[in-house]
Amino acid sequence: MTTVILVIHLMIAASLVAVVLLQKSEGGALGIGGGGGGGLLTGRGTANLLTRATAILAAAFFTTSIVLTILAQRATAPSSIFDRPAATGTPAAGTDGKPGETPAAPAGRGGVLDKLQGGAPAAPVAPPAAPAAPTGPVVPQTR
Secondary structure: OHHHHHHHHHHHHHHHHHHHHHOOOOOOOOOOOOOOOOOOOOOHHHHHHHHHHHHHHHHHHHHHHHHHHHHHHHHOOOOOOOOOOOOOOOOOOOOOOOOOOOOOOOOOOOOHHHHHHOOOOOOOOOOOOOOOOOOOOOOOOOO
């Protein structure tokens, strides 16, 4: 449905440009209708027709623009945090002041490399061991 409306929108836009360019220029603008006498589209009736066509096409352009915006918004509607399931696992290290805690791995999800290799999600890698705490003051040494 979006594709159909988008195609209609593009046809309306092209028609609107053509109708605007066909109108008689009133100050040396880009009008093809020409300021000189003897042109193809002259006379009061043609001017009224082109003015009405411009108004109708402009209204149709705005309408299709609004419809396309609404359709795009529905397709990518942001989800509320209240709609998401509750997070499981423990908080990451340092988030609550307790070092050493690691977050739980998401259930049933592997990384991009796991998907490329075609295997099951790999087991989580243990974090590297923390270095031993110094027993006394550390003096910098020069070489």
